[in-house]
Amino acid sequence: MPPTNMSNEEVPPPLPEKKRRIAVLTSGGDAPGMNGAVRAVVRMAIAKGCEAFFVHEGYEGLVNGGDMIKQADWEDVRGFLPEGGTLIGSARCMSFRERWGRLSAAKNMVLNGIDALIVCGGDGSLTGADLFRKEWPGLLEELVGKGELTTEQITPFKSLNIVGLVGSIDNDMSATDATIGCYSSLHRICGCVDSINDTAQSHQRAFIVEVMGRHCGWLALMSAISTGADFLFIPESPPSRDWRIDMSTIITKHRKMGKRTTLVIIAEGAIDQDLKKVTPGEIKDLLSNELKLDTRVTTLGHIQRGGAPCAYDRLLSTLQGAEAVNAVLEAKEGTPSPVISVIENKIVRQPLMEAVRLTQLVPAAIEHKDFARAMELRDAEFSEYFNAYRITGAAELPELLLPENKRMRIGIIHVGAPAGGMNAASRAAIAYCFSRGHTPVALYNGFSGLIRHHSDKPQGSVRDISWLEADSWVSKGGSEIGTNRTLPSENMAEVSLAFERYNIQALFCIGGFEAFHAVSELRKARKEFPPVSIPIVVLPATVSNNVPGTEYSLGSDTCLNALIEYCDTCRQSASASRRRVFVIETQGGESGYVAVIAGISVGALAVYTPEEGINIKMLDSDIDALRETFKRDRGQNRAGKIILRNEKASSVYTTQVIADILSVEGKTREGKVQFEARVGIPGHFQQGKEPSPMDRVRAVRFAVRSLQHLESFAGWSREEIANDPTTVSVIGIRGAKVQFSAMETVENEETDWKHRRPKAEYWRGLTGLGDILAGRPRRTAPDDQEIGILPI
Ligand SMILES: Nc1ncnc2c1ncn2[C@@H]1O[C@H](COP(=O)(O)OP(=O)(O)OP(=O)(O)O)[C@@H](O)[C@H]1O
Ligand SMILES: O=P(O)(O)OC[C@H]1O[C@](O)(CO)[C@@H](O)[C@@H]1O
Ligand SMILES: [Mg+2]
Numbered sequence: 013m014p015p016t017n018m019s020n021e022e023v024p025p026p027l028p029e030k031k032r033r034i035a036v037l038t039s040g041g042d043a044p045g046m047n048g049a050v051r052a053v054v055r056m057a058i059a060k061g062c063e064a065f066f067v068h069e070g071y072e073g074l075v076n077g078g079d080m081i082k083q084a085d086w087e088d089v090r091g092f093l094p095e096g097g098t099l100i101g102s103a104r105c106m107s108f109r110e111r112w113g114r115l116s117a118a119k120n121m122v123l124n125g126i127d128a129l130i131v132c133g134g135d136g137s138l139t140g141a142d143l144f145r146k147e148w149p150g151l152l153e154e155l156v157g158k159g160e161l162t163t164e165q166i167t168p169f170k171s172l173n174i175v176g177l178v179g180s181i182d183n184d185m186s187a188t189d190a191t192i193g194c195y196s197s198l199h200r201i202c203g204c205v206d207s208i209n210d211t212a213q214s215h216q217r218a219f220i221v222e223v224m225g226r227h228c229g230w231l232a233l234m235s236a237i238s239t240g241a242d243f244l245f246i247p248e249s250p251p252s253r254d255w256r257i258d259m260s261t262i263i264t265k266h267r268k269m270g271k272r273t274t275l276v277i278i279a280e281g282a283i284d285q286d287l288k289k290v291t292p293g294e295i296k297d298l299l300s301n302e303l304k305l306d307t308r309v310t311t312l313g314h315i316q317r318g319g320a321p322c323a324y325d326r327l328l329s330t331l332q333g334a335e336a337v338n339a340v341l342e343a344k345e346g347t348p349s350p351v352i353s354v355i356e357n358k359i360v361r362q363p364l365m366e367a368v369r370l371t372q373l374v375p376a377a378i379e380h381k382d383f384a385r386a387m388e389l390r391d392a393e394f395s396e397y398f399n400a401y402r403i404t405g406a407a408e409l410p411e412l413l414l415p416e417n418k419r420m421r422i423g424i425i426h427v428g429a430p431a432g433g434m435n436a437a438s439r440a441a442i443a444y445c446f447s448r449g450h451t452p453v454a455l456y457n458g459f460s461g462l463i464r465h466h467s468d469k470p471q472g473s474v475r476d477i478s479w480l481e482a483d484s485w486v487s488k489g490g491s492e493i494g495t496n497r498t499l500p501s502e503n504m505a506e507v508s509l510a511f512e513r514y515n516i517q518a519l520f521c522i523g524g525f526e527a528f529h530a531v532s533e534l535r536k537a538r539k540e541f542p543p544v545s546i547p548i549v550v551l552p553a554t555v556s557n558n559v560p561g562t563e564y565s566l567g568s569d570t571c572l573n574a575l576i577e578y579c580d581t582c583r584q585s586a587s588a589s590r591r592r593v594f595v596i597e598t599q600g601g602e603s604g605y606v607a608v609i610a611g612i613s614v615g616a617l618a619v620y621t622p623e624e625g626i627n628i629k630m631l632d633s634d635i636d637a638l639r640e641t642f643k644r645d646r647g648q649n650r651a652g653k654i655i656l657r658n659e660k661a662s663s664v665y666t667t668q669v670i671a672d673i674l675s676v677e678g679k680t681r682e683g684k685v686q687f688e689a690r691v692g693i694p695g696h697f698q699q700g701k702e703p704s705p706m707d708r709v710r711a712v713r714f715a716v717r718s719l720q721h722l723e724s725f726a727g728w729s730r731e732e733i734a735n736d737p738t739t740v741s742v743i744g745i746r747g748a749k750v751q752f753s754a755m756e757t758v759e760n761e762e763t764d765w766k767h768r769r770p771k772a773e774y775w776r777g778l779t780g781l782g783d784i785l786a787g788r789p790r791r792t793a794p795d796d797q798e799i800g801i802l803p804i
Contacts, residue, residue: 024125026168032684033063034340035081036333038098039070039105039133039140042317043179043193045325046098049132051089052333053613055785058086065126067102070133071108071140077120090651091587093326094580096196096319102133108194110580114144118151121158121169128173128340130333132192134180135371138351141174142368145349148172173343174416175336176351177363179329182495184228186370186784187391188353190497192329196322197224198705199492199573204312205239206487206702209273218263218274218305220292224316225279231316232279237401238708240439240486241275242266244405245282245290247378248386249398253285256298262406263303267405270480274305287381320580323572324706326613331359334781339698339804355628355748356393357563357774372402397709400716402677404443407479413449413751418726422719423474423516425462426495427457427523427530431553432703434522435492436711437484442482442522443721452477453516458523459530460498463506466514474514476627486708489570489701497526500544501533508541518547518722524554524565525601525768528742532759535740537654538733547725547739548720551711555698558603560760560770562744566714570700570707571599580652586652591642591685593617593653593707595673596692597667600658602767605775607658612782616654618640619782620670623773626662631670633789635677641787642678642687653687684755714750718743721752747774 027033036053038046050066057064064084067073073080092099107113121129131141144151152169155161178185183194201223212219225231229246236244243259245251252258258741263274277297282290292309321329332352339350339361350361370389377386387395403412422445424438438454446451454477455462461473485492500507510516519534521527531550538545542591552559581595586592600606604621611619618634619627634655641651655674657667665673674689703711725739733739737754744753764771782788 018686021123022235023122023165026125026127027063031061032128032173032340033065033124033126034128034130035065035067035121036101036132036338036466037067037073037122038102038129039131039137039177040102041179042097042102042135043181043191044096044196044319045192045329045749046102046132046179047092047095047642048321048326048329049177049192049333050098050100051092052330052402052785053130053337054084054089055086056334056337059119059784060337064339065124066100068714070103070137070185071105071113071353072103072477073101074120075105075113075115076108077116077123081120081124084473093613094320096321108140114147115151115154117144118148119155120549122152122161122166127169128175130175130336130340132177132179134182134191135185135368138176138178138185138364139368139372141176142349145172145174145364148669173340174349174364175339176367177332178351178353181231182225182228183230184226184371184374186389186391187351188352188376189356189391189568190324190328191300192325192332193228193321195324195706196319197231197237197316198315199322200319201231201235202238202273202487202705202708204315205235205275207241208310209275209487212273212275215306216272218276218299218307220295220299220307220309222278222280222292222309222311224279224312227281228376229279229281230390232277233394233397233401234705234709236277236405237397237712238486238667239275239277240483241277241405243276244401245276245278247279247281247283248374248390249383250283252287255284260298260303263299265407265799271483274299285381287379300342300533306716322704323576323610323613327578327609328354330612330779330785331778334785335359335361356750357745358748360748374484396711400440403447403716404440404712406561407446409447412447414723418723419449419451420517420723420726421451421453421515422518422520422722423453423455424493424520425458425522426491427521427527428495428497428554429524430489430491430495430699431524431555431565432489432570432700433566433707433711434495434553435488435490436703436708437522437551437553437566437715438493439482439485440715442477443479443718446479446488448723450723453514454493457494457506458496458498459500459502460496461494462510463498463503466510474510482569487702489699489703495523499526499530499533499642500537504533504537508537511546512543518725520549520551520718520722522551522553522566524552524556525558528552528559531740531755535755542730545730545734547722549721549752550742551714551718552742552744555606556600556603557605558601558769559742559744560763561742561753562746563774564710564745566707566711567699567703568606571606571698572613572702573704574698574700575606575610575694576613578655578692578697579610579616580714582692583614583652583654586654586690588652590651590713591687593638593655593687593689594692595655595657595667595671595674595689598656598658598694599698601769603751603769603773604658604661605773607656608775608779608782611656612778612785614654615786616656616782617786618655619779620655620657620661622658622767623776624779626665631665631673635674637787637789638674638678638687667693714743717750
């Protein structure tokens with residue numbers, strides 16, 4: 013029943029200087045990363061002089077008020093980042109769907125003096141938030157009309173700021189590429205399917221795996237791409253009416269080619285063209301009875317929602333939580349309520365109302381069987397991923413074959429250190445070649461392999477490769493075709509000779525800064541060595557993420573996940589031993605990317621990078637911060653601390669030296685230990701074992717794009733190729749776009765060759781945010797810090 017009590021309670025007066033009381037709640041199905049968002053909102057709000065409030069159990073807390081709405085302190089969110097689920101609780105709240113529930117919610121907000129609300133939830137929660145925003149003036153009027161609040165009480169609350177954060181594993185909200193939680197869920201799914209593959213392989217079995225996502229096929233599509241599924245069912249693009257025949261043909265073909273396993277991924281909301289639900293059971297009957305495959309069904313269920321958030325969700329939730337507070341503080345009267353979203357690598361604000369409207373159009377399009385529209389309405393990435401899956405998922409698609417004169421022999425080479433996703437990219441490139449009629453040629457062991465071993469007997473380093481050989485590579489770490497740091501300049505004449513002899517007509521080069529350097533050398537050698545005058549694409553792949561021309565390299569996400577696991581483990585130890593700080597050395601060469609992003613993702617107290625260097629003042633103020641923290645620690649909180657130091661941050665202040673200094677400074681003159689330090693060096697562990705799902709899916713998408721780019725030059729003469737700068741390109745993410753950049757421009761204008769990194773590193777704008785949220789003594793005022801992806 014609706015509550016109707018009068019309130020004589022005093023409403024807290026507004027905070028001075030337009031500071032706000034900002035409440036945060038998590039709603040709908042929990043999602044890994046929600047805690048990171050709550051932490052960022054609370055700390056950013058406090059850092060900006062506002063008051064922060066937890067609303068427990070989603071809208072339930074807002075409707076019920078009382079103890080379910082509590083002021084939140086800085087220390088209340090300590091240890092939130094690595095935790096799965098939502099620590100402030102979530103609910104599917106029926107009463108908020110009713111007007112009386114929202115009336116009660118409005119009243120409780122006013123009584124607590126709360127004038128801004130940040131809602132982290134899925135499409136339903138944000139639909140509710142949008143309705144609440146729309147109704148707000150009417151709700152206040154009604155409360156006054158019913159005598160539950162007075163006109164004076166509501167006066168300061170005339171405009172309510174609502175900001176949406178999309179937290180849901182389903183990734184079903186239009187206007188954002190990724191929701192907080194969807195990549196963590198994908199991690200769980202891929203881990204499970206990788207394990208299922210082992211047992212399927214042993215028994216030559218078929219598995220049908222049902223994944224969550226409600227009416228959205230994102231989790232199903234991405235898991236199909238990242239695990240190399242043979243067939244896929246998603247609601248946005250139901251298979252053709254003849255899907256039974258199509259599926260049987262593809263699976264039979266794959267089995268005939270020698271595949272020992274069959275994997276079908278089905279979204280829980282899968283339907284056919286007549287909107288009839290497709291069930292795992294009917295697929296099983298078909299595979300067992302018609303194809304005679306020993307078939308099992310696995311429904312993954314809620315395991316997909318649990319567990320620690322992956323690195324990306326920690327970063328995304330932190331950036332978005334902080335950005336939500338900025339949006340509250342920047343809102344003017346009449347500013348439409350925003351939802352914070354991410355487009356490729358850029359954090360952006362979009363109108364909440366429009367995002368909700370677009371999201372609601374998807375089920376409507378499906379209902380009208382307008383599947384093309386449903387695909388379009390998801391987001392631009394979605395259709396591209398779907399096409400990439402289609403092209404690389406089946407051994408043969410006769411309709412995609414190019415005419416003979418457009419087919420090429422395409423060399424695939426890995427250069428530099430191994431990085432997660434290199435194999436997935438090569439597999440996708442190979443599959444793409446087969447679907448188009450090109451011949452993929454693997455160049456084993458980088459340029460040294462090509463230079464020294466191309467004509468070895470019985471087997472040289474230049475080999476045609478079969479679809480089946482590469483089919484299992486999607487989930488493999490390391491480099492199946494081998495990689496090393498040798499540059500072609502070691503013997504350009506031999507490289508040229510090999511290109512000529514094996515008729516390499518285009519090159520797909522996957523690797524880190526050395527790959528970039530190698531391709532730069534090839535580009536410059538084109539006049540002198542005409543056979544190297546072929547179209548080339550570099551796909552950046554390195555844990556260091558230091559390749560110019562992109563903000564993201566394959567393998568960097570895998571690295572961050574390995575590193576945060578290491579850091580979480582060290583912090584657990586430090587928290588248990590109490591009064592301990594771990595100084596952890598990260599890889600990254602001369603680029604602080606890995607250290608900074610991992611630092612934000614684990615809440616490191618300080619991060620030392622080569623870009624900033626280390627000086628005594630820095631150490632001094634960080635030591636003061638440690639003293640302060642440990643002085644406040646009465647043993648109840650989890651105050652183990654992490655400091656990250658990039659391997660090249662300083663030649664004097666090594667990781668061990670810093671730990672030694674901290675240990676000395678952690679003792680009082682009387683010898684009392686305030687804190688002590690330990691060193692952690694994860695080294696090559698940072699390359700990770702299996703590639704992360706993000707590295708897998710992006711590998712596939714970028715490989716397909718790269719090959720499409722390469723094949724667009726089929727039939728060009730050497731001269732034409734040499735004269736067009738776009739024939740040698742680097743593919744990368746820049747802000748909100750994926751694009752090819754001409755190597756020549758990137759080499760000459762954007763590369764800091766001395767430090768082997770881009771001149772402008774987009775992430776440098778994020779270092780201040782990490783400091784603010786970790787409570788590190790500030791080197792710049794918070795108001796100077798913008799969140800998001802910024803050039804320096
Ligand atoms: N149309 C609506 N009007 C008012 N409130 C709503 C509406 N839709 C949803 N809500 C509120 O949001 C809550 C969560 O919605 P829902 O159960 O759809 O989950 P969600 O936010 O979409 O998250 P997920 O799908 O990830 O579980 C609901 O329990 C309800 O309180
Ligand atoms: O946890 P519940 O309430 O059973 O809901 C399950 C649903 O929630 C989600 O996990 C998140 O929306 C969906 O993928 C799934 O359909
Ligand atoms: Mg939902």
